[in-house]
Amino acid sequence: MALEVDIPGLDPDFLDRAGITYNDEFTYPADVEITAADLLNLIDYHSSHLRPKYAKERDYYRGKHDIFKEPGKPKYKPDNRVIFNFPRKAVTTFNGYFIGNPVKIDHANQTVDDFIAEWINVNDFEDVSAEISKESSMYGHAYFLVYQSKDGKAKIAPMSPLNAFLIYDDTEAHDVRYGVIYHRNYQKELEVTLYDSNYRRDLVMRSSSANYFDQDRVIANPYKMVPIIEVAENTERMGLFEDITTLIDQLDKAVSQKANDIDYFADAMLLIKNASIDSDKIADMKDNRLLNIKGQSAGDSDARYLDRPDADTSQENLINRLSNGIYEISNVTNLNDESFSGNPSGVSLRLKYQAMQNMARDKSLKFRSALRKVFQCVFAVSYADVPTDAWRELQFKFTQDVPTNLLEDGQAVNYLYGKISNKTLFKQLPFIEDPDAEMEQIKQEQREMQDATAEVVKKALSQAQTDQQKAGVADDNGPARTTVD
Incomplete structure (x- = not known):
């Protein structure tokens, strides 16, 4: 049950104390309470500078690339708009690899372990985690939102950075001070939810508001920490396809131009030189695919299609180079690579997955830290025989599936059997968890x-x-x- 409290509203003064880091994180002095004016300033910056970036990344993931916004060509020219939706392929491929196997969460205390298993099952935790991982790859970061159900139980939901952000303190600890969620209601009024470690404030910016916001309701925060928990893709908070968007645009353009060339050749104009053809016979010529030129000038007559120089080879080279560059820079394994055909060795498979495995390892460190904070919130209100500090001893295991050559693994086991302990031997087999x-x-x-x-x-x-x-x-x-x- 939510506990409403009565506290003063935010100070309206504009202190101009907010900052922004190189990776678009907001900061505020640790010893100063945020004011309504400074909060509104951060919301305006997020809405005008960061939200458009996130919206473009969402559009690219959904296949709405910039090529569809370009001016149309004259009606007599082919104008195909073909896209190579690599953003979605990259996000789907990497996250299927990263979190296709659910994160395994364990605790040494059996009571705690049983509580975790039940809570994960009831809250569709695996689905929520997969969604947050996907959005983190799209935008560079995403959030877990922990909230209270009507019966007072901790629940979770995924949240994109399109209308939410965190504010960190300006100390070396870089702790979270505030969490902000904002949107416009049906009356076009700005509604803001502001979290800190003690309260959740529901603020509304109305035309009649005297101090920027009306404070409609304040609820005590049962978690004693900001329940918006960030999952970053990397330290720079860059999405999977953020630095290859220009390559994707060029690939879309190259493939579209190639489609235009095919249509152009199909609709090429026929040049008939030194011959006269009756207009009523043109239809018969098209149907019969026959052109007969006779008379005294037949020897000087000519009939041929007008075409422009063939650029097929250069176009194919450009398309292949762009495709290879996209896979190389994004560090996503190209599963359609010819080297995957046949029966490749285990070493070659590991090398193919090495770059993606490195990304997954870095992301798992940040994901692990976020999950620990999620359970810190959950255990704070579990009301079960679970210690509130049980989150400190949680063990998280991420398992990525790398294709292996089982024949080689079996040969290695046979060779090492009796030379090393069975436990060490079994650790080398990927199918033994x-x-x-x-x-x-x-x-x-x-x-x-x-x-x-x-x-x-x-x-x-x-x-x-x-x-x-x-x-x-x-x-x-x-x-x-x-x-x-």
């Missing part, structure tokens, strides 16, 4: 096999003893033997 559990399973199977073998032997011995006893009884009941001297 938990070496300890695998060793225990092997021991269990061996015990079951020994028990089964012992049971078979026992039954065999029992049957043999029974047979011997029956044979003995038969001898005792048989005819008496007579001894002849």
Whole structure:
């Protein structure tokens, strides 16, 4: 249940104390409370400078590239607009690799571990995490929003940076001071939700507002921290395709021009020189695909299509070079590469995935830090037999699927068997997630096999003893033997 409180509104003064870093993070002095004027100044900057950038990245992901905004050509010229939607392919490929296998979250305390498993299941945590990872790759960063349900339980939702941002302090710690969510309501009024470690303020900027904002409601923050948690793609907060947009534009242009050339040749004009053709026969010529020129000037006559120089080779070279450059700079593995055909070695596969694996490793560090803060919020209001500081001991495991050559792995295992411990040996096999559990399973199977073998032997011995006893009884009941001297 939300606890409303009554506190003074924000100071209206314009202190001009807000700052912005090289990677578009907002800062504010750690010892100064933000004012309404400074808050509005940051919202204006975000709305006019950062939001358009994010909107363009969203458009490119959805296939709305700049080529569709270019002026149209005259009607008599082909005007194809063909795009190569690499932004979506890059984001989908990388995040399928990065978080296609859900993050495994464990705690040494079984009670805590059981609570986590139930909470993850109830809140569709894996789906939310995948969505945030996708948006982080699109925009360079995204957010987890932790909020309270009607029954007082912690819930989560993904949030893009299109209408939300964080404000950090200006110290070396770089701690989060405020979280801001803003939008325009149906009356075109600016509505703002401002979080700090103690409160959530609902602010509205109306025409009648005396101090920039009316403070409509204030709710106590049960988490004691800002419940908007950032997941950055990298330190620079750059999206996957931010630095290759110009290459994508050029590829769109090259492919579109090639399509135009094909249409141009299909609609090429026919030049007939030194010959006269009746207009009523032109249709017959088209239907019969026949042109017959006769008469005294037939020898000087000429009929041919007008075409421009063939640039097919140079266009193909440009398209291939742009495509290769896009994959190379984005560090996303090209799964359609010819080198993936056949049965490549395990070493070549790892080399192909090396760049993408490096990106995934860096992102997993930032994702792990964000998840720890998410559970810090969750445990603060769990109201279960879970310590509020249990988030400190959480273990996160990210597993990326790199194609392997199982034949080579099997040969390596056979070679190393007996030379290193089984635990170390099992760690080398990508399909074994938990070496300890695998060793225990092997021991269990061996015990079951020994028990089964012992049971078979026992039954065999029992049957043999029974047979011997029956044979003995038969001898005792048989005819008496007579001894002849």
